[in-house]
Every structure is written in structure tokens, then in C-alpha cells.
Amino acid sequence: MIPGLLLRRRVTNVVMLSLTGVSTALVLGVLFFILGYITYHGISALDWDFFTKLPKPVGEKGGGMANAIVGTIKLLFLASLIGVPIGFMGGVYLSEYGRKNTAGFLIRYAADLLNGIPSIVMGIFAYTIVVLPMGHFSTVAGGVALGIMMIPIAVRSSEEFLKLVPATVREAGLALGLSEWKVVCFIVIPTAFRGIVTGIMLDLARVAGETAPLLFTAFSNRFWSRGWLEPTASLPVMIYTYAIAPYEDWHRQAWAAGMVLLMLVLGANVVSRLILHRQLKG
């Protein structure tokens, strides 16, 4: 081999491989930068008021986002009422009955389509079927938008975890004389339960951060939103509203809210990963 060529190949090798290392460092750097920046600005802005007080009038310092935090919790609750049952049933069907038939194919395809729909389009849909007939913005409309967004991920993750349950377990149940629905309900699902719950937790974390669909469904509210039929403040919408405004005090609160949201979302991700890790090992 010509020595020059060998050297060039070796150098290329080292350069390209180092670039991959650099890319990795870059990406990780971005992650830590975002985390660090938000934590730094958010921590100094977090105070007891943030969690307990309502927003103050424009331009006045102080106030908090208590209503937004409660609003986000209520929205997630409503969303799971829609997303969890449909998603779960979809996953059960796909895993237990629909692995290779037409219905299964169609449902999987629909779930993927649904997953690809941008969140703002979901917002339009919820506006046309909930807000317009009802005549006003409401928490329910926001819950519907988020709930539909939850479905595809709930379907896929439930399906995957149910499929992980070995066939031997099903066979054992049937051999004991249990009817098939009992095998599914009392053996397969409980075995996959932990995975399914973590899937739902991740799903909730994902929709918790969604802003666009709420802009014209749940709208926003400077006060407490009572019941389910009034507009409600939510963390992501407050972050957006405050971030684009020129008031320094609002920026401060946006950072705090950003940090709370980020911690919730990332926390859910880390916790579910830990739970899964333990399950796979044990």
C-alpha cells in the first residue's frame, strides 16, 4: 500500500470519528445548556407567590401562576379521560387480536396518521367541534384537543408492552382453562401494567407542554377557572404570553413557569425510564 494513501486514510478516519464525538458533545451541550439556563433563571424567580397567587394586572410586579398550574392539571386529567381508554383499548386490540389482520393494519395506520398531525391542527379541530357548538372557550375543549393528541402514543406504547408479554404466559393461562378474555384481562394486562403506566406517564408529559392547541380552545384566564366549562389558564400558554411581552416581571415569571414545566416533563421521562429499567432487569 502506498504510504501516502494509508496516511490519508488514517487521518480521515481520525478526523471523521472525532467529528462524531464533537457532534455528540455539541448535542449534549445544548441539552445541558437549556437545562442550566432555565434552572438558573427559573430558580431565582420561583417563590411561594408563584405557586399560590393569581396573576397581577399588567405592569404591576408580583403575582403568580397558581391558576395556570391547576389549569394544566385539570387539562391533563380531561385529556387522559379521552386518551387513556381509547389508546389502551387500541393497544389491546392490536396486540391480542390485530397483529396481522386488516383491522389491525388500518388502526395502526390511523394511529400513525393521528400522531403526525400538528398540534395546531388539533386545536382547529377541537375549536370546530367543541368551542363553536358550545359558544365559548372552555377547559373541556382544551382537554379534547390534548386527549386526541394522546391517543396515538397510548396505542403504540400499550401495544408494545403487551406484545412483550411472552406467549408462554398466555398459553399457561389457556391451559389452565381460562377463557381468552380472562387471560387477556387478568394475566396479560397485569403483566404489562407497569410498562403501560409509564407509557401513559410519558404521553401526559408530552401533552403537558403543548401550547398551540390551547390558544383557541381553553384560551386563558386571569382568575380561577371553576368547573370544566370555563376558559382556563395553563402553564404553556402563560409562558408564551409572558415571553413575548416586554415586561421584565413577566419575563421573570415566564422563566419560573418554564422551569416548573420542564422539571415536570423531564422528571416524568426520567422516572418512567427508571421504572422500566427495574422491570426489565427484575
Next chain:
Amino acid sequence: MKKLIIAGLLVLGLVGPAMADSMLINGAGATFPYPVYSKWFDEYAKIHPDIHINYQSIGSGGGIRQASEMTVDFGATDGPMNDEQIKNAKVKLLHFPTVMGAVVPTYNIPGVTTELKFTPGALAGIFLGKITKWNDPEIAKANAGVTLPDQSIAVVHRSDGSGTTFIWVDFLSKISPEWKEKVGVGTSVNWPVGLGGKGNEGVAGLVKQTPYSIGYVELIYAVQNKIDFGLVQNSAGKFIKASLESVTAAAAGAAKAMPADFRISLTNAPGEMSYPIASFTWLLIPEKIDDPKKGKAIVGFLKWMLKDGQGMAPALEYAPLPKEVVAMEEKALGQIRY
């Protein structure tokens, strides 16, 4: 544990903090008066703890839309509805002026600390995209003695449907035939140049963060955020700075010419001391309100606004309504049926 969670959620859903009989009234619209409206609604809630008025500043276009669709209880706009919009609304909406304010040209030029003077021609030229540098003669001739940098002007306008836009382009259309023909008047226009910011807040934010930019915002947004704003030449040829006095001067003639539906434009008003880019801002109230309790609450608020609310406006740089207009409105309140 599960039972506890379910119980907790039910409580959250039903209550929030306990408010036995309180009522929520939803409004949406103009960002122009948002500082004074949010103050008013806050103060009113202190006097009447059972009435909560939730106002979202989404822009005048939004106020008109949502009020017309009846997805909110009342709307707010600084650009009055045109005849077609009134015709297409699901319910007949009445215009009630609340305060008067000014739209100012706000700018961010590093190194320039003196207040700039803008001729109408300069403003039209900048927003038409024909004047592109800060040291253009049209701007320089009104600002003798100020060194203007040789930098490109970054124009900022509203990306949402805005009454503040309406007031601004209404003025530009009056003083620039080219603007009137090319662009026209409305809450959302086809801007020849510029970045779009959402709401008065968005525009103020963009101007504050972008060097060599110019935008237009309601006076209080520039003051509260300590952004520079300039003087504008009025129809009498004087360069006037926006203030309570100059806005009140602009409204002086209007009170006598006020039509019954309160839709009137104050831009380019006559008078030596008049600020040329001033305007009323209106609440859009449905003529017939289905819920009698809500109707009573809304009319009650309007009465308070016309008396006590007006006193709070000056502190926030809004001019209170002329006495004649207040009297007209108090009579007009009778039109609202509930």
C-alpha cells in the same frame, strides 16, 4: 391512595378556591387599553368579589371576531367595526368608548438619546418601505442637530389583527394618498415591510430587543418599558409629543361631533396642541344579553367605569373621556337589554 387522588381531582374541578356565587364574565380584544382594563377589572373585583371579568388581550381583530361569534361576553377594539362587520355579527354589538389613548412611533437607536421628530411623510415612507435608512433626509430634516446613523431601519408591525394598527394606518391613510391606495385601512393590512409582533406587547418586545428598529405601540407600552418614542407633526404643523393633554386636545372637537353609535375617528384632528395619532377605544357590548345576571353585572361595570374608572386612567397615561361623551354613554346604557 387512588381514592384520595380521585377525590382531590373532583374538588379541583368543582371549586378552585371556594367562591359561592361568583360569576365569570369573559371578554377579549384590544391590547391597546389592556393596562387600564386589567387595572379596572382587578379593582372592580375588589369591590364586587362575586364578579370576575376575565379579559384576554388578543388584539382588536380577535375582539371583533369573538364578540361577533358570541364566544365571549364582550369584545374590545380600538378600530370601530365597519358596517359589513356589524351586519355579519351574530348579535348586534354596541360601541362604548372607554378611554382615549395615543399610538406612538417607538424606536430603538443605539446612541441616539434625543427625542426624534417625525413628519407624516417620514412615517409613511418608513412603513411603505421607501425610506430605508435612519439618516434619510426626510427624517434628518426634522431633526437638525441629531446625528442619525447610516443603518437600515428594521420596521416592526403587528402580526395579529389590531385596533392599534387600525389607528396607525387610519392616520397614514389620511396623510399619505400613496398609503391609502396601496395598503388601506383595517385591523390587519398587507404590510409592505417589517417584522410582525403579536400584540402591543409583542411589538414593544421586538423593538426593545432589536437595534435600529421602529414600531408603533400604545403610549403606555412605551412608557412602562422605557422605550424611546418620538414626536409626530400634526395637521397644524407642530411636532407634538403624545400625552394626556395632547390627546385630550385632539378629542376636544370630537365630543360635539360624536355620532349616536359612538364610531368616530380622532386621527389627524385639528388643533394646535392636538396629538395626531389619538383614538377612542371601545367595548363591544351585545344589545341583548341572554343571561340577566350577566347583563346586570356588565351594565353595572359600565356605570362604574364611566364614573370611578375614568379617574384611574390618567395614572396609566390614558385620557379620560370628555364629559359630554360620558353623558351620552350613560344615556346609551339604556339600550342594553337583559
Next chain:
Amino acid sequence: MAKSGTNFFIKDMIGRPGVSSADRFFRATVLTGALSVLVITCVIAFELVRNSVLPIKKFGWSFLWGTTWDPIAEVFGGLPFLYGTLVSSILALLIAVPVGLGVAIFLSELAPRRASDPIAFLVELLAAVPSVIYGLVGIFVFVPWVRNFIEPALSGTLGFLPLFRGAPYGVGMLTAGLVLAMMVVPFIVSVSREILMAVPRSQREAILSLGATRWEMVRVAVLPYARSGIMGSIFLALARALGETMAVTMVIGNRPEIRLSLFEPGYTMAAVIANEFTEATGDLYLQALIEIGLVLFAVTILVNALARLMIHSVFTKVEVRE
């Protein structure tokens, strides 16, 4: 996945003695729940079309190439938004693909397994960060950076190109592309990493035994094999970028115009809907925005379908080969 289990399905039990009506009821219930996914998707498509009739009637297909967005004259054309969406997304991919592939290669070929998994997890965390948080950091950190460092540097060195002309606003197409790139990198990394790890060892060993360097092995044996899967991951990332709303609208400048320079502000389909929906006065205006949503819907479906096709083909290839 247990091989023996894939041939044995609960449904095979149907027809065998002992399958009760309770079983059929259960299956039917579950099927109903599952089918509602299909129903909901169809209803969404239907509603979007139904609520776009006014502009469809008025403009027809010319909506897609009309360049004027004038709410006063009631002339609506979607091309500036299509353009903005495509350009910002492609720009994002131009940055994210090399970086993402680099990370994927590092994690699959170079890093020891013990390090690869946690790092992959961390990268995936980037995908979990909500869009509005990217927007928040975008406005306060990236816009000033781009305005004060990146744009001046680019116009100083490459300013002769029409791509880099104009005043540095900070907000604009370039910043939007950067922020989007950060958001889609994790998709490219996680899918590509899985794909690369699925390439059989035999491929790698064959090339190495011929004397190739590590990099040559990657370039010649691994990447071509994984090519369609990687393309799939790129399409997946593209689909995500196309629909991204909040982060983009906070940094793109919101200007419905087609400009060549990346320093200029732009507008995307998702951003215009977010900004103008609540206040579109007039039915034509509102429905024009919904039609934009319909176009976005159609484009993302297309891209997602292509992505799935490509990713799927790699895994079937692997099964066949082994």
C-alpha cells in the same frame, strides 16, 4: 421477541370449543375502542375540508401558489407559508442531519454499550422538551446570539451570497432553522442509532477483515445498508419540523413574504394559524386559515407515510438477510 409466540394468537382460539360469548363481547368492545382511532382521524380530515369550503370555492388550487395574504382585500394565498415552512424545515435538516448522524454513529460504533444507552437517553430528553420552552430560550438567548454574532459573521464572510444579505434582525428564517434543528436532532439520533445497531455484524466484520479503517467500515458497509432507514429518520424529523408551531412563531419574525435571504423574517403555516386564528374577522379569512391547516395536515401525512415506509423496509431487509 420470542419467536415461537409470533405464530400463536389469541384469535386462533376463536372457533375452538370453550370460546364463550363473553370472549366475543370483550373482543368486540376492544375493537370498538380501537376503531375509534380510525373514526377520529377520518372526522378530523372531514372537518378540515368541510370548514375550508369558502376559500376552496373562491380560489381553488391557486390558493397553493397565491402570494398575497391580504385580509382587507380578502385575497388569500398560501405560498409564502408553504415556502416558509419548507425552507425553515430544510434548513433545520441541513444542520440536524449531519450532527444527528454523527451522534448516531458515535453511539452505535464508538461508544461502549454502557455509555451509549445513557447518552442516547439524554439525547432523547431533548425531544421531550416542550416547544414553548425552546421558544423561550430562542427569544432570549438565540435571537441575540444570531443577531450579534452569527449574522454579522455570515454577512462578513459569505455576504456576497443572496442567502446572507440584509440587516441582522436576529429574528428570521435563520434563527427559526437553528431552533428547529435542535428540536429534530433527537429524532434523527434515536431512529438512526436503532437502525445502525440493526445492521448485522457480519457486514462490519467483512469489511474490517479486508483492512478498512473504522470510518471506512462505517462509510462502506454500515451506512449504505442502513440508508433507507436513515432516510426514514430524516423524513420523520422533517414531519416534526413541518408542524412545529410555538418555537417557530416566537423567532421567525412573522412576515408573509418570500425572500431569498435567510436573515429576513418569514412565516410558516403553523405560525400564521397560531397568530391569526382567534381574530380572523370574517368567515373567508377564518376558513382560509383552516385551509392552511388542511394543507399542513396533508403534507405531514405524506411525509410521515414515506418515513414509515422507509424505516419499515430496513427491518424487513434485516429479517430476510439473517
